[in-house]
Amino acid sequence: MTGPTAQDPAPEPLVKVRRQGKVAVVQLNRPGKLNALSTALEQALLDALQSPEVAGASAIVFAGSERAFSAGADTSELPEMTPQRIAAYYRGSGSLYEVVSRLPQPTVAAVSGYCLGAGFELALACDIRIADQTASFGLPEVGLGILPSSGGLTRLVRAAGPAIAREIILFGERFPAAEAHRLGLVREVAPAGDALTVALARAEFLAGQPAMAVAWTKAAIDAAAESSASASMLIEQLAYAALNRPAGGNPE
Incomplete structure (x- = not known):
């Protein structure tokens, strides 16, 4: 086996960051896994939030790909999680969701495709959610023998009330952007492929506020x-x- 050579391309970053004026776009970049939130991706997001491009922005947009904002947590890591490791996780990369919710800048999630499990929890941690017509939401954790535990349960109860939260979490069924809008979980539904464009427009307005x-x-x-x-x-x-x-x- 040979090591990397000078001709080998650099690996794609798990998170891409770019600035558009006063707005920072933080894009999950794990397309082969539908942006599943592994501990490595969570840590990369935490690192991105500390970067000058993001820390100096007046508003932040979180985005994924057209296929998936994020299809959820990386379930391949679940068998390794002992109670001790879970406690360490919430002190480490698992703090991402609380860090996002407490950012001083306004945050907008641009949701296309799958927005499930931890991906939905990340979107709920943002101030505003814009979904396009391809978006599909859900919290399937109970069916896996666990529950949403990165703030999603708490935020969903506060956003939609306990009755709606029970239905969404206990049944674990996916629901479309139109239903998320009806429940008040997204601000507006954009045409397919336009979630990021609309989210940027909303973020640019918020970036102009004091x-x-x-x-x-x-x-x-x-x-x-x-x-x-x-x-x-x-x-x-x-x-x-x-x-x-x-x-x-x-x-x-």
Whole structure:
């Protein structure tokens, strides 16, 4: 067996990053596995979020391919997961979904094709989801003897309510973009092949909004979902006071 030579092409990166103005496009690039989220792909996404191109962007679009945003977790890794390894996983590459949900920039998922399991959980971690007519959603984990555990269960309950979440998770059936839109899980359905184009347009608008107002508002919305009404109102008022400082001076 010979090693790599100077003529061998460089391996394709698991994640491709490009900038379009103020928007960073973070694209999953594991087409042979329908962008299945292995620990290596999750880590590559975490690394991409730390890159200057993404960290310096005013909005972020997450995308896959036309065939699949992501068909789910890489199930070939499941037999190796002991309780100890699972705990280490959530401290490592498995933290991806929480990192995405807490980004200060607005995030948009451009969904084409399969958006299943962990792929759906990644999309749910984004602020906005744009799906095209080819998109297919689902959480099949219960049928595998597990459950959605990367924030998908929690976010689905909060987005659609417990009754809808039970139906989606317990039955594990796939449903089309039109149904996801009806349930409020995607903002709009684009023509086939146009998810990324529409997502970029929405991200460009969000990138033009005042960055600090966007970041504080995102944080306040997340806090409101977990707080009493009085606590949420206080957070609103404190955030408003922090943002509304007089130019060049301190608030009185």
